[in-house]
Amino acid sequence: QVQVVESGGGLVHPGGSLRLSCVASGSISNIYAMGWYRQAPGRQRELVATITEGDTIAYGPSVKGRFTISRNNAKGSALDTVNLQMNNLRSEDTAVYSCKAAALVSGKVMDYWGQGTQVTVSS
Numbered sequence: 853q854v855q856v857v858e859s860g861g862g863l864v865h866p867g868g869s870l871r872l873s874c875v876a877s878g879s880i881s882n883i884y885a886m887g888w889y890r891q892a893p894g895r896q897r898e899l900v901a902t903i904t905e906g907d908t909i910a911y912g913p914s915v916k917g918r919f920t921i922s923r924n925n926a927k928g929s930a931l932d933t934v935n936l937q938m939n940n941l942r943s944e945d946t947a948v949y950s951c952k953a954a955a956l957v958s959g960k961v962m963d964y965w966g967q968g969t970q971v972t973v974s975s
Contacts, residue, residue: 854878854964858951861969864941870971872936874951876964880932882955888921888936890947890971900949905931914944941973 860872876883887902887910899912901921905928909921918940924933931953938945950968954961 854880854883854953854955854962856951856953856964856966858949858966858969860936861949861971863972863974865975866941866943866973868941868973869937869939870941872938872949872951872969872971874934874936874953874966876932876953879955879957880930880953882957882962883931883953884956885954886923886931886934887952887954888934888949889952890945890949892944892947895947897950901936903931903934938971941971943973945971946973947971 855877858874864870885902885904888900889897890900891897900915901911903909903921907927920937922935948968949971951966953964
């Protein structure tokens with residue numbers, strides 16, 4: 853089992869910055885990727901950014917160049933903490949941001965989600 857906890861959401865003005873953190877605990881040796889997704893009211897959940905244990909990174913098109921995902925330890929170490937630095941925030945970035953840890957358990961992919969953290973961009 854893997855537990856995922858997010859932190860760092862809040863209210864910010866347009867053009868401002870926020871940093872989200874996600875910590876995974878439990879059977880972290882099974883985790884091969886972690887990432888951030890977001891869902892705004894009335895919209896489908898969308899990819900924000902992901903990082904693999906091998907440091908392969910991917911971003912959603914709407915955040916590329918403004919958001920940066922990073923990990924707290926070096927490649928080759930267990931992937932257990934990822935951060936999302938969000939700069940130049942826009943009103944359309946307002947959403948619930950959720951962290952997911954993807955793990956391989958007995959040959960099956962298991963996704964573990966956190967509770968989510970609200971990010972509101974408003975003047």
